[in-house]
Amino acid sequence: MKYDYLIVGAGLYGAVFAHQAAKQGKKCLVIDKRNHIAGNIYTYECEGINVHQYGAHIFHTNNKSVWEYVNQFAEFNRYTNSPVANYKGEIYNMPFNMNTFNKMWGVITPAQAKAKIEQQRAEAGITEPKNLEEQAISLVGTDIYEKLVKGYTGKQWGRPCTELPAFIIKRLPVRFTYDNNYFNALYQGIPNGGYTQMVANMLGNVEVKLGIDYLENKAELDQLADKVVYTGPVDAYFDYRLGALQYRSVRFETEVLDTDNFQGNAVVNYTDSETPYTRIIEHKHFEFGTQEKTVISREYSAEWKPGDEPYYPVNDDKNSALFAQYKELADKEENVIFGGRLGEYKYYDMDKVIEVALAVAEKELNF
Numbered sequence: 001m002k003y004d005y006l007i008v009g010a011g012l013y014g015a016v017f018a019h020q021a022a023k024q025g026k027k028c029l030v031i032d033k034r035n036h037i038a039g040n041i042y043t044y045e046c047e048g049i050n051v052h053q054y055g056a057h058i059f060h061t062n063n064k065s066v067w068e069y070v071n072q073f074a075e076f077n078r079y080t081n082s083p084v085a086n087y088k089g090e091i092y093n094m095p096f097n098m099n100t101f102n103k104m105w106g107v108i109t110p111a112q113a114k115a116k117i118e119q120q121r122a123e124a125g126i127t128e129p130k131n132l133e134e135q136a137i138s139l140v141g142t143d144i145y146e147k148l149v150k151g152y153t154g155k156q157w158g159r160p161c162t163e164l165p166a167f168i169i170k171r172l173p174v175r176f177t178y179d180n181n182y183f184n185a186l187y188q189g190i191p192n193g194g195y196t197q198m199v200a201n202m203l204g205n206v207e208v209k210l211g212i213d214y215l216e217n218k219a220e221l222d223q224l225a226d227k228v229v230y231t232g233p234v235d236a237y238f239d240y241r242l243g244a245l246q247y248r249s250v251r252f253e254t255e256v257l258d259t260d261n262f263q264g265n266a267v268v269n270y271t272d273s274e275t276p277y278t279r280i281i282e283h284k285h286f287e288f289g290t291q292e293k294t295v296i297s298r299e300y301s302a303e304w305k306p307g308d309e310p311y312y313p314v315n316d317d318k319n320s321a322l323f324a325q326y327k328e329l330a331d332k333e334e335n336v337i338f339g340g341r342l343g344e345y346k347y348y349d350m351d352k353v354i355e356v357a358l359a360v361a362e363k364e365l366n367f
Helices: 012-023 064-070 098-105 110-124 132-157 166-171 195-203 215-222 283-287 317-332 350-365
Strands: 003-008 028-032 043-046 049-052 059-061 084-087 090-093 187-189 207-210 225-230 247-257 267-270 279-282 294-303 336-338
Touching: 003 012, 012 028, 012 195, 012 225, 012 350, 043 195, 049 283, 049 294, 059 064, 059 350, 064 350, 084 132, 090 098, 090 132, 098 110, 098 132, 110 132, 132 166, 132 294, 215 225, 279 283, 283 294
Parallel strands: 003 028, 003 225, 028 207, 084 267, 225 336
Antiparallel strands: 043 049, 059 187, 084 090, 247 294, 267 279, 279 294
16 A cells, blocks of 8 residues: 555545644545645636635634634635625625615614514414525515525525425524624634635645546555545445435636726625526635726526536435435445545535544544
8 A cells, every 4th residue: 555545535624634644644645536626615816816716715613723723724814704685786785684674674773673574474474484485584574585585595406495494594694783794703714815725735745636536446546545535425436326415516607807896795696586696706805806807706506417516415304314325335434534515415614624624634543
């Protein structure tokens, strides 16, 4: 065996594990079927702007040890995630807060906003929310649901809100203050110089080979190392023998514009159902750019099919049950560690990926 660990995937999970293993003197080989490192947090430079190729990624965490860990590899700016919603030309603040409620209803105090939401919830006759629509109305009332949730969520998931589980919307912050900060996290920012450089610093001198498809060369690659850390889709690893897990995919239309400021914000969500894209990202605003040109990406949500990039696991009852069967198979695989968003079929924020990868590495490497 030439290596202690073959790490499949040069994204955040793989890079953290590789860094920790290398620190312990382990010899690692990191491979990725893409032609770049950093997975879905990959950024590249265009017109002096760091473009988030696979969509907006804002680092945020309440975990001080994770924050200190990433700050070894990058200096973070003070970017605060404050998206806005565009509903047919009307602009509303996100997350839903007193600025949103004031614009929607003219209310000024938290008591007035709560009374309005309670009135609309009662009029809708909802006591125990059974789906996303009922959950959203319970949280923010019918008006905000109709304008700012219904169309956007339907586009994002490709199905009506009445067919989506209630828990999806529970991640959505609602606050009765005039605070436009989307995250409640204590630590937040974007790495100066982009995420790719941060991941490159994590990988350090670890050997990396790109453009290699592990599953196409599995037998040969498995011979190279004592253990495999696999961060690809868990169902693909087992050749979909129990059936394919469902994902949502995303595609982007990116263009350079001959203006210094297209929309005045890094992220604008388009919440009506008629606009085909879910949002427009203006990348320069993540790093307070002053370049003469700008780069924007229109983001379209799509049903995943084989060959597409899987983004979001569809964690409904059916897929969760299927994943549980795949996990049983995974647990029986000797010398293979399954990790990350695809390996564990779980929606992970970046800080959680790092937290879990550090814990797994600590247990595996006994330090």
